[in-house]
Amino acid sequence: MTGIEHVIVETDRGRVRGVVEGGAVSYRGIPYAASPVGELRFAPPRPHPGWTDVRDAAQAGPSVPQAASRLEKVQGKRVPDWNEDGSLTVNVFAPRRAPADGVARPVLVWWHGGGFTSGSGGWDWYDGGRLTALGDIVVVTANYRVGPLGYLYLPQIGAANLGAQDQAAVLRWVQENIASFGGDPRTVTVGGQSAGAYSSLILALDPTTNESITRVLLQSGPFGLHPQDPHQAAENAAAYLRLLGVPDGTDTAKALRALSAEQLLDAYGRLSAQLAAPGNAAPPMYPVLGAPGLPRSRQQALADGALEGKPLLIGTTRDEATAFTAFDPRVQNLTTAAALEILAAQIGGQAAEDVYRQHAARLDEQATPAQILTAVQTDSLFRDGSLEIADHHAAGGNTTYVYQFDHAPAEDPYGLGATHCAELPFLFNTFDAYPDSPVLAGAGAGAGAGAADARRALGRAFATAVAEFVANGTAGDWLPYAPATAARIRHLG
Numbered sequence: 001m002t003g004i005e006h007v008i009v010e011t012d013r014g015r016v017r018g019v020v021e022g023g024a025v026s027y028r029g030i031p032y033a034a035s036p037v038g039e040l041r042f043a044p045p046r047p048h049p050g051w052t053d054v055r056d057a058a059q060a061g062p063s064v065p066q067a068a069s070r071l072e073k074v075q076g077k078r079v080p081d082w083n084e085d086g087s088l089t090v091n092v093f094a095p096r097r098a099p100a101d102g103v104a105r106p107v108l109v110w111w112h113g114g115g116f117t118s119g120s121g122g123w124d125w126y127d128g129g130r131l132t133a134l135g136d137i138v139v140v141t142a143n144y145r146v147g148p149l150g151y152l153y154l155p156q157i158g159a160a161n162l163g164a165q166d167q168a169a170v171l172r173w174v175q176e177n178i179a180s181f182g183g184d185p186r187t188v189t190v191g192g193q194s195a196g197a198y199s200s201l202i203l204a205l206d207p208t209t210n211e212s213i214t215r216v217l218l219q220s221g222p223f224g225l226h227p228q229d230p231h232q233a234a235e236n237a238a239a240y241l242r243l244l245g246v247p248d249g250t251d252t253a254k255a256l257r258a259l260s261a262e263q264l265l266d267a268y269g270r271l272s273a274q275l276a277a278p279g280n281a282a283p284p285m286y287p288v289l290g291a292p293g294l295p296r297s298r299q300q301a302l303a304d305g306a307l308e309g310k311p312l313l314i315g316t317t318r319d320e321a322t323a324f325t326a327f328d329p330r331v332q333n334l335t336t337a338a339a340l341e342i343l344a345a346q347i348g349g350q351a352a353e354d355v356y357r358q359h360a361a362r363l364d365e366q367a368t369p370a371q372i373l374t375a376v377q378t379d380s381l382f383r384d385g386s387l388e389i390a391d392h393h394a395a396g397g398n399t400t401y402v403y404q405f406d407h408a409p410a411e412d413p414y415g416l417g418a419t420h421c422a423e424l425p426f427l428f429n430t431f432d433a434y435p436d437s438p439v440l441a442g443a444g445a446g447a448g449a450g451a452a453d454a455r456r457a458l459g460r461a462f463a464t465a466v467a468e469f470v471a472n473g474t475a476g477d478w479l480p481y482a483p484a485t486a487a488r489i490r491h492l493g
Contacts, residue, residue: 009180013050016057023133025094029061032173033088041257042159045169060122061089064145065261067269069118074323075421076436084261090142090170091121093128098182107183108470109140109174113194116286117147130429135467138183142170148268151285153233157253164293167199168209175212189470191217198222205301206293215473218314220420223385225282227289236284243267278330279342281381302392311473312393314386315403319417321377326414332370339369391483399473402481407458407493410442426459462492
């Protein structure tokens with residue numbers, strides 16, 4: 001096609017043809033593993049057989065099978081684009097000068113969120129081209145199996161933390177191939193947002209992947225969510241099989257592989273509905289403790305020094321949990337007694353009253369029970385765990401940076417504030433990819449050039465700090481964090 005500049009590079013499975021877009025070259029939809037279909041469904045990732053012709057890498061591969069995100073009212077709806085076949089792919093964004101100039105650039109491998117249930121590294125929300133050009137780094141995004149196809153716990157058929165095993169396969173692909181794109185396999189930051197941050201920490205702490213990771217970026221990780229206990233995971237798997245009508249005593253793997261992906265997703269949706277409860281953010285299936293990729297708890301791994309020597313950049317948004325409660329009438333209509341009952345089920349009666357009272361005192365005296373419970377959830381699910389990790393890391397003398405993203409939309413009828421996912425368009429400078437998101441309400445064309453300029457300036461400041469961290473382990477003019485020192489938290493927005 002005339003007017004389009006291409007770059008061809010060699011991978012260990014064949015050549016790929018990328019597209020020059022602005023200051024970056026984008027290589028999308030490159031397989032890092034064989035399609036997880038047929039006998040490879042519910043199996044660990046296997047090597048891709050490769051290809052002989054030059055593979056066009058202009059378009060991202062399909063998403064992995066999934067239902068709509070429960071946060072689509074926050075981020076905006078997406079047109080379903082999944083296909084089990086061809087879904088395990090990476091997207092590489094390299095500076096325009098690479099690899100021709102021979103410079104080996106630092107690499108960011110960034111994982112999308114989605115509650116281990118949805119998401120895709122190929123979506124335009126996470127296009128890494130602008131971040132690549134801004135920081136002169138190589139950015140990699142990727143798909144990993146989610147929901148039942150990624151986290152069904154049936155170790156007897158080989159299904160255990162398959163999503164995490166996919167992610168480890170991506171890191172191996174990066175080690176073996178990223179130099180061809182101008183990246184330095186010896187300088188790899190692993191990072192991500194929400195479930196992607198949770199995954200990043202798992203990878204950094206796992207002995208099998210730890211050595212390939214240089215630095216760690218954790219955005220809004222739900223670290224208050226403990227890894228799933230194997231017994232609970234097995235119970236959920238058994239309930240799932242009952243919903244699918246798979247009887248005991250049958251060849252479970254064969255039965256599961258005979259079903260359509262739609263049937264698997266439908267049963268997962270019904271299981272999610274059965275287990276749903278106000279204030280419970282846990283999906284039915286997510287990383288299981290003791291399974292591949294997660295041999296020990298975060299606390300034990302940190303105590304064992306697994307993260308020592310690796311610079312850390314970690315942060316949250318100010319109002320994380322509004323994304324999960326603002327549109328939930330079960331939460332918005334809570335009375336004080338009902339809110340306390342939810343908390344008591346989670347942390348115990350007296351502790352619930354104390355925590356509720358403490359958060360109420362920090363808020364406006366007109367705060368509703370829903371707002372108080374949401375503030376509790378923001379801290380317990382996101383902020384407390386992030387600060388615990390930061391405190392431990394900094395106390396060990398390790399380079400640590402902590403941020404809080406405070407920017408709220410100009411128009412905020414739902415009271416989202418600086419909610420979960422709010423920083424994503426700012427990091428990737430992909431504002432145009434969120435046309436229906438209330439996170440950016442009031443900042444459109446009608447808001448005036450000043451508002452748009454301020455938004456882009458904030459995004460550039462955040463993205464520059466992240467890019468510098470990926471490049472050299474510092475974050476521009478940010479002060480390194482000191483344990484339990486709130487003044488060292490960088491506020492953005």
